[in-house]
Amino acid sequence: MKAGVIVFPGTNCDRDTLEACQEFGWEAEYIWHDDIFEQSSMHASTLRGEADLQYEQRTASVRKSGEGEKQSLKHSHSVFQAFVPHAGIHPSPQKGEGAGASNNLNKYDVIFLPGGFSYGDYVRSGALAKFSPVIEYLKEYIEQKRGFVVGICNGFQILCEAGLLPGALTHNEGLKFICADSELILNEGKREEERRKSPNLNFNNSFVYPSPLGGEGDFQRERKPANVRKSGEGYCNQPSHPCFTPHTSRFTLPIAHAEGRYVADEKTIQELKEKEMIFLTYKENPNGSVENIAGLYDKERRIIGMMPHPERAFFKELGNEDGKIIFDFIEKRCV
Amino acid sequence: MIKYKADITVKLKNGVRDPQGSAIETVLKRVKGENTKIHVGKFFSIEIEASDIEDANEKISQISNEILSNPILEEYEMIRLEEV
Numbered sequence: 001m002k003a004g005v006i007v008f009p010g011t012n013c014d015r016d017t018l019e020a021c022q023e024f025g026w027e028a029e030y031i032w033h034d035d036i037f038e039q040s041s042m043h044a045s046t047l048r049g050e051a052d053l054q055y056e057q058r059t060a061s062v063r064k065s066g067e068g069e070k071q072s073l074k075h076s077h078s079v080f081q082a083f084v085p086h087a088g089i090h091p092s093p094q095k096g097e098g099a100g101a102s103n104n105l106n107k108y109d110v111i112f113l114p115g116g117f118s119y120g121d122y123v124r125s126g127a128l129a130k131f132s133p134v135i136e137y138l139k140e141y142i143e144q145k146r147g148f149v150v151g152i153c154n155g156f157q158i159l160c161e162a163g164l165l166p167g168a169l170t171h172n173e174g175l176k177f178i179c180a181d182s183e184l185i186l187n188e189g190k191r192e193e194e195r196r197k198s199p200n201l202n203f204n205n206s207f208v209y210p211s212p213l214g215g216e217g218d219f220q221r222e223r224k225p226a227n228v229r230k231s232g233e234g235y236c237n238q239p240s241h242p243c244f245t246p247h248t249s250r251f252t253l254p255i256a257h258a259e260g261r262y263v264a265d266e267k268t269i270q271e272l273k274e275k276e277m278i279f280l281t282y283k284e285n286p287n288g289s290v291e292n293i294a295g296l297y298d299k300e301r302r303i304i305g306m307m308p309h310p311e312r313a314f315f316k317e318l319g320n321e322d323g324k325i326i327f328d329f330i331e332k333r334c335v
Numbered sequence: 336m337i338k339y340k341a342d343i344t345v346k347l348k349n350g351v352r353d354p355q356g357s358a359i360e361t362v363l364k365r366v367k368g369e370n371t372k373i374h375v376g377k378f379f380s381i382e383i384e385a386s387d388i389e390d391a392n393e394k395i396s397q398i399s400n401e402i403l404s405n406p407i408l409e410e411y412e413m414i415r416l417e418e419v
Contacts, residue, residue, distance in 0.1 A: 123377075123402065123403065124405060127402060127405065128402075131402075160407075161405065167407060168405050168407040168408050170347070170351070170408055171354060171355070172354075173352065173354050174354065175354050175355060175358070263351055263407070263408050264407070265407075288352070288354075
């Protein structure tokens with residue numbers, strides 16, 4: 001399975017997302033928003049060495065200047081100019097020239113729009129990123145039903161702005177930037193109930209992840225028993241667990257956003273409910289979202305957008321691996 | 336082409352909760368004893384070249400609709416449009 005991670009100027013969860021994908025056993029590479037011709041999609045491993053160096057420089061210069069966000073936005077652009085020598089001066093592909101470029105996206109089974117602050121959240125979060133050339137190609141990718149699209153945090157905001165998901169995200173009710181662990185309920189809907197019973201998911205103490213290569217390579221990841229885990233309940237897909245229900249499960253993921261309050265008109269909300277498009281809800285609403293919405297499907301179930309960050313709860317060193325539930329969820333929809 | 340200048344305000348639609356506005360209302364009530372209704376928004380000033388004022392109006396309306404505001408939650412108002 002191959003993942004693409006779209007990077008806009010100001011995106012800052014690109015690397016977390018890429019590393020999580022790779023750890024999960026997928027191939028993964030970055031896609032620069034403005035330059036999606038052949039040379040831009042460099043393989044992640046080539047990129048990584050340089051990324052380390054550039055990251056050092058970026059953090060050093062941010063510390064020095066103390067300007068934080070502004071500086072890092074500016075710098076992240078130059079970081080990518082280093083990766084893609086012509087990124088700045090390359091003429092942007094125009095609509096209609098897309099054949100080659102959309103083929104380029106077609107090599108990915110899943111495309112991520114990671115979190116962060118594309119274009120510094122200027123005007124509104126996601127308002128400027130939706131005009132990036134890659135969004136046009138992303139629309140073609142979706143129309144062709146080639147693969148699955150995942151927007152996390154700012155990615156969710158961009159997908160809503162671009163009209164790929166219904167509704168919009170605006171300032172939290174409390175007006176604060178919220179950075180916290182949030183307990184979530186994954187509601188796959190009754191339609192997905194059958195999928196849950198598939199042989200790939202057993203309800204003992206471990207998920208069985210199908211190998212990306214297929215065949216003998218199936219590997220298992222151990223789940224920590226609930227009483228050992230510190231944050232949240234997590235992994236309560238076991239029928240013996242108190243919060244287990246046939247088609248929902250609860251777990252904890254970090255949220256980090258200032259504009260995460262989901263808003264839509266009543267007609268849209270009605271449709272979301274009828275078509276079971278709300279796949280992720282907060283147990284306790286942190287931001288005033290309508291219907292406690294934390295994540296959505298589109299009508300065709302080819303796109304998801306979510307405010308919580310699964311990639312920030314992936315590595316066991318960070319004390320929470322519940323993000324793997326989301327990656328597993330994605331993988332099941334791609335294969 | 337003639338140069339035009341326009342001022343545009345963007346605010347949340349009626350019915351979309353505006354927490355900034357509510358916060359100011361609460362403070363005003365406490366400090367001044369006034370009952371108010373406050374909407375907080377954004378202000379944009381645009382200079383643009385167009386063939387005539389209608390053309391300018393059309394261009395700026397489009398920009399306001401597509402970029403400066405999100406019609407799902409916000410509404411814009413062109414409060415001034417004049418030749419520079």
